[in-house]
Amino acid sequence: MDFFKPEIEGLIVITPKIFKDERGYFFESYNKKVFEDAGIVSNFVQDNQSFSVKNVIRGLHFQAPPHAQAKLVRAQRGKVWDVAVDLRPQSKTFGQWFGVELSEENQKMFYIPRGFAHGFSVLSESAVFQYKCDNFYNKESEGGILYNDAVLNIDWKVPFGGEIVNEKDKSYPWFEVYKKQPFFN
Template identity: 55%
Template sequence: MTFEKTTIQDLILITPTVFEDSRGYFFEAYNRAKFLENGLAYEFIQDNQSFSIRGVIRGLHLQINPFAQAKLVRVLQGEILDVVVDLRRNSATYGQHFSVVLSAENKKQLMVPHGFAHGFSVLSETASVLYKVDGAYDKASERGIRYDDATLAIDWQLRPEEILVSDKDLILPGFDAIDWEV
């Protein structure tokens, strides 16, 4: 398992060591000791899974303190563009976003710490996404940023006519209007 720093401080891309043979493959998706060795001291309390069709954009979502959540995101089937936005006001990369393709094929995972908005777009015909969180869901702490915010200018790698967004996500405010303190 390798832990790779990204262009945004504290945002880590994890690539498992995959053991393949004629029967298939095996890999560790999570190993607490290895995470701790790499400075990732999260206590995950829940696994969430979603299934979506091509063109779906979920996000950008977050929870504010004291209910902020760190997420370890991976794809079980298909391919997504995983996107995070740094909302830590004291960070050198505040307001910047990072994106990476996560897929069942590449088996990469993204460790998203507290202080980030998170979302993804589905690039394959369908995708199943699994993510671990270190905090419970709290509806009153839920916030979000509209996926097509002009300030962020995220390229979701989809044609406009393909994009499918929930009614809930369509009414999210833009980056400059969101009320958060992370």
């Protein structure tokens, strides 16, 4: 496996070694020891899966402490643009985002530690998206930032005006509101 660490500390893009032949392919999607050797020390306790159609944007979501979650995400089917926003006020990259394309073709995975908001957009006709979490979901700790926040200026790679976003995600506050009352320290 290849572990790429972008400029934002804690984020890791994982590219598995894929073994292909006339039957199809095989790859190891998770190995606790290999991941720990690469700096990913998380005890995953919950797996989630979603199905979405083209131009759907889900996010930006997070769980506030003490129910914050680290996530290991991937597109099992289709193609998504996956985004993480640094919400750690003490971080030198606070308020910055990083995006990566995850697809059934490239089989990349994205590790997002606690202290980040997360979202994705669907670039293919549909996508099945999977994520492992290191803490259980807690409704009272659920939070989010408006997906089209002007300060964050995230390029979701979806045609402007063509995005499909649910009402809950449209109701989240701007990043400026979050900056005044951060959850992660």
